Amino acid sequence: SGFIVNTLNPGVISFWVIMAASLSSVYSFNHQVIIFATCLGINVLADTAKVLGAGFIGKKLSDGNIQLINRISGWLYLVFGISILSGIIYTLLKD
Numbered sequence: 001s002g003f004i005v006n007t008l009n010p011g012v013i014s015f016w017v018i019m020a021a022s023l024s025s026v027y028s029f030n031h032q033v034i035i036f037a038t039c040l041g042i043n044v045l046a047d048t049a050k051v052l053g054a055g056f057i058g059k060k061l062s063d064g065n066i067q068l069i070n071r072i073s074g075w076l077y078l079v080f081g082i083s084i085l086s087g088i089i090y091t092l093l094k095d
Contacts, residue, residue: 023032 023035027035
């Protein structure tokens with residue numbers, strides 16, 4: 001169901017329409033079919049890998065591991081936020 005929901009996402013559909021419009025002037029129809037089939041195949045393989053990876057990782061996660069991951073990601077968000085904020089402040093004060 002996740003693959004179908006991802007495929008029917010308006011952002012994904014608009015991306016494919018924009019790509020089709022931009023490729024139609026550059027490549028022939030046969031090349032377009034090859035490009036789209038390759039992209040669709042890669043998308044299906046990536047979604048399959050995500051599902052299999054989630055199943056593998058889901059068995060390894062415990063409450064302690066999830067808490068550790070949450071703390072690490074929280075610290076990373078904090079560090080990146082402070083660095084972005086300091087860059088903005090530096091740019092504003094420099095002018």
